[in-house]
Amino acid sequence: MHSPAHNPVYERVRRNPKFQELVRQRSRLALILSAVVLVGYYSFMMVVAFAPGLLQTPLSDDSSLSVGFPIGAGIIILSWLLTGVYSHFANGRFQELTDEITRETLQ
C-alpha cells in the first residue's frame, strides 16, 4: 500500500498553517510530559541505587512507614494523572484542530 509520494491531499494539509501549529504544540506537550515522567522516574531510580537511606527515613518519629512509600505511590499516581492531562488536551483542543484541518482539506 505504498502511497504515491506527495499525495495532493497530504500536500494540502502540509501547507495548512493549522497543521504546522497542531504538530508543534502537540509534540511539545508530548515531549514535556515524557520528560517529566522519565526525569522523575530515573531520578527516583538513582536515589534507589546511590542513596537508598533517604527513602528509608520514617514518615514521622513514631511511624513505621518510610517516606519511600508515599513517594513511590506518588510516581504511579502522578504519571497516571499526566496521561489524563495529555488525553484532555489531545482529545480536546488538538482534536478540534485536527477536525478543522480534515474538514478544510476534504472540502
Added chain:
Amino acid sequence: MTTRRILLVVAAASLFALPALAAGDVGQVEKQPVNLSAIGMFIAFVVMTLGITYWAASRTRSTSDFYTAGGGITGFQNGLAIAGDYMSAATLLGLSSLVFAKGYDGFVYTISFFVGWPIILFLLAERLRNLGHFTFADIASYRLDQGKIRTFAAIGSLTVVCFYLIVQMVGAGQLIKLLFGLDYNVAVIVVGVLMVVYVTFGGMIATTWVQIIKAVLLLGGGVVLTFLALKHFGFSLEAIARSAISSHKDGVKIMGPGTLLADPVSAVSLSLGLLFGTAALPHIMMRFFTVPNAREARKSVFYASGFIGFFFLLVCILGMAAITIVGTDPQFFEGGKVGGKLIGGGNMPVMHLAKALGGDLFLGFLSAVAFATILAVVSGLALAGASAIAHDLYARVIRKGEVTEREEMRVSKIASLVLGVLAVVLGIAFEKQNVAFLVGLTFGVAASVNFPVLILSMYWKGLTTRGALAGGIAGLISAVTLVVLSNAVWVVVLNNPAPIFPYEQPALFSMTLAFIVTIVVSKLDGSAAARAEREAFEDQFVRSQTGIGAAAAAKH
C-alpha cells in the same frame, strides 16, 4: 556482588516468567489435591466466555471484524482489555511475592513496570492508531519495501508470539497442577483447545471480551482481598507496616531499598526491556487497532494506566500484608516450619493470603481467575500470530493482496488452529524445562527487533529498507546471543559455573545496537529506493498526525 546478582536474577526471572511458574524456585511443582471450588468457578468462566464467543461469531464476518473487532471497541473497553493483558498472573503472583520477600524493593519493581504506560501514550498510541490497520507490520512496511519489511516484521512477531506461547503454556500447566490439582497435560490441552475456539470462532471480539471479563474479575478479586487485608489490620497502613517489620527477618530494612536494585545497569536494562518490549509485543500493539480512532486510542491508555496503577498499588499492599499473615503462619510452610519453604513455592504468598483471609472459596475464585488470565493472554497471542501469518505473509506477501476476504479468513483460522496445536505440543515438550530464558528472549526480541523499526518508521524520515533490515537482524542476533550467554541459559540450561553476560535482560545492549546499525546503514543507503522511501515520510507524517486516510472505524 554475586549474591546481589543472584538475587536480581531470581527476582527478574520470577517477575518476568511469572505466568511461568516453571521459572525460578518453583521448578517442578507438586500436584496438589483436586480443588473442586476452583474448578467449578473456572467452568463458570469458561461457559460464560463460550457464550460470548457464540455471540461474537455471529458478528465476525469480515477480516476487519476478525483481526480488530471492526474497530468497534470503545476506549474504555479497550483500556480494560489492555489492563487485562498487563495484569497477568505474572504481575499478581510475581509482584506480590517480591514485596513479600523483599519489601520496598518489590515496590520499586512495581513502579518500573508501570512508568512505561504514559510514555506509550505520549509517543506511540495515536500514531499506532492512525497508521496501523491490522498488524504491526502494516506500520513498519508503510513506506518501506512491502515484501522484505513485511516478511521481516511478521517473522519478528511470530518469533515473539511462539516464545511467549511456550512460556504461558508451561506456566498454565504448572499453575493448574498446583492450584487445581489437575494433570499438567490436561491443563495444557484445555488451554490450547479453548484458545483455538475463542480465536477461530470469535476472533478479536471474543478475545477482547474474554480479556475484559478477566480484568474485571481480577480487579474485583484484588479489591476484595485488599479490603479483607486492611480490615485485618484495622484499616491502618501504619499497622500493616509495623506488623510487617516485626514479622520479617530483615526487620526495618524492608521499609527502604535493599540490595535488589543496587546495580543501576541491571535496573536500567530490565526497565528498558520491560518498557519497550511491552510496547512492541504484537498482541498489545494489536489492541490499538480495535478502537475507531486516535481519540479512543488515547482514552484507552488513560483508562488502562488508571486500572493498572490502581491494581499495582493493591498488589503492594497485599504483599506487605502477607508478610505478617502468611509469613508467620505455619500452615503455609512445608513441614510447618515458619521461615522455611512456602508450600507451592515462592510465588504463592497472595494465594495463601486469599486462603487465610477468605477461606477455600475465595482461594478457588482467585485460582480460577489466574487460570482465566493465562487463557486470555494466549488467545491474544494466537490472534496476533494468526494475523501475521494470514494477513502479512499469506495475503500481502505471497498473494500480493490478490486475495478475497473469505480466503484470508480461512487461512487465519487454519493458522490459529496450527498455532494451537503447536502451543500444546511445545507446552508438553517443555514441561521439564526451565523456561525463564524464553521470557528474556520474548522481551529482548520485542525490544530489539520490533521496537526500533516501529519507532524509527514513525519518527525518523531517514529510515530505509536496508537500514531497517540490517538493524533488525543485528538486534535479533545480539538479543539471542546475550540471552544464551546470560545466567538463564549459560548457567541454568548449559550448566556452566558463571554467566558470561552478567545481566538478565539484554535490551540495554541489543536494542542500542539495533538502533545504531539501523541509523548508520540507512544513512549510507544511497539507492533510488531509499530516496523514494525518505520522500514518502512526509505523507506518512501527515497521516500519523491527523488520521486522514486511516482505516475508518465503521463497518464497510
